[in-house]
Amino acid sequence: MTPTVEIADAGILLRDGVIEAIGPRESLSLASGAREISALDLTAIPGFLDVHIHGAGGHDVMEASAEAMAAVTRMVARRGTTSMVATTVTASPDATLHSVAGIAKYICTQRESGDPRAEVLGLHFEGPFISPARRGVHPTEFIKLPSAEFLDKLLQAAEGNAQILTIAPELLGAMPCIDAARKAGMVVAMGHTDATYEQARAGIAHGMRHAVHVYNAMRPFSHRDSGVIGAVLTSPDVSAELIADGVHVDEAAMKLLLQAKGAAGVVLISDGISATGMPDGKYMLGQFEVTVSGGICRNSEGKLAGSTLTLDRALQKIVALGAGLADAVRMLTLNPATLLGLEFKKGVLRTGADADIVLLDEGLQIRGVFTRGVPVA
DSSP states (O other), X not given: OOSSSXXXXXXXXXXXXXXXXXXXXXXXXXXXXXXXXXXTTOEEEEOEEEEEEOEETTEEXXXXXXXXXXXXXXXXXXXXXXEEEEEOOOOOHHHHHXXXXXXXXXXXXXXXXXXXXXXXXXXEEEOSSSOGGGOTTXXXXXXXXXXXXXXXXXXXXXXXXXXXXXXXXXXXXXXXXXXXHHHTTOEXXXXXXXXXXXXXXXXXXXXXXXXXXTTXXXXXXXXXXXXXXXXXXXXXXXXXXXXXXXXXXXHHHHHHHHHHHXXXXXXXXXXXXXXXXXXXXXXXXXXXXXXXXXXXXXXXXXXXXXXXXOHHHHHHHHHHTTOOHHHHHHHHTHHHHHHTTOTTTSSSOSTTSBOOEEEEOTTOOEEEEEETTEEOO
C-alpha cells in the first residue's frame, strides 16, 4: 500500500537504504547475493512520519543530548514511526535556544551510529508565539508576542533544520513573523490560538497552511462564532493535525474533521511526551513536570499535557472510526511528508524513496519495521 496504490503479491527491492524497485513479485528479479525477507500475509506500508512529538522513552527532545534523542527515536521506531519533527515547548529564551542548537547538532550526526531509529527531519517550534488565553500547559511567563528578531535567533540556532512554526495569527506582530518564517522556507501553522474566523482567514491569506492539534487549545466553535476551527474546516489549503487517542478529541468531533477535510487534509500526530512507552508516573515536558495516570498526561492544574499516543494506535483508532485503511495510512505518511515537501523521499513506497517500511498484519498490529532499509529489533 504505497499508500495511493495497492499492489497484490508485491515485492520491494532495497539497496543502500533506498527503494530500488517495487511492483508485483513476478516482475522483479533478485540480484545475485540478495537476501530475501518473506512477509507473507502481511501488508507493507510506508513508515509513519510524526510532525508533532515532544519525546518518548523517558526523554524529552528539549534535553537535546545525543543520548536523549537516541532514546526517543529508538522507542518510536519500534512503533512504526520512522521519521519525526522534534517539537519544542515554550520555555525561557536561553533554554529554548540551547535545546534548538542541541537538536540541530544531533540531526547533523544522527546517521553516524547506523542504529535503526527514527530519523529527525527538523524542528517544530511550538511556542513561544502563542495566545496566553489558549496556552494549554505552556508556561505563561515565557510566552512572547511574535518577534521576527527572536525567530531569527531560533533559525540561526537550528542551522537550516527549522521546519514548522506554530503561531497565533491574532497576536500583534504575527504577520511580519509569518513572512519571516515563510521566507526561511518554514511551514507556518496556526495553533494555541484564540483567533476569530476573520483573524484566522487573514493568517491563511498570509500563507498559513497548517493547523496544530485541531480543536485543542483553540477558540471553541459555535454556530455564530465559528472561530479558527470554522476557518480550518472550510479552507481546503489548510491541513489539520489530529490527536486520535480518544482523549483529546471525542469520536463525533474526529468524524466531523475527517468528513470536512477529507483523507488528503488530515495529518495524524502523537503530540507524544517523554512518558510515551513508559509506565504511569511523573515526567518532564520541557522544563515542567506532568503526571501520567492511566496513560493520560496532565499538569498540576489538571490540564491535558501532550499524550502517550503512538502512531500505530492512531492508525487503529481512525480505522475503527470507519476510515479506509489506505486513507488512514495516508494521514500518517504521505500527508505529513507532503506538508514538509518530502513526498518523493518520505511517506511513500516508490522507487528512489527512503526504505522506511512498516509491516502490518490483518489486525493492524506491527509485525516489522525498517528504517532506511535496516530492520528494527
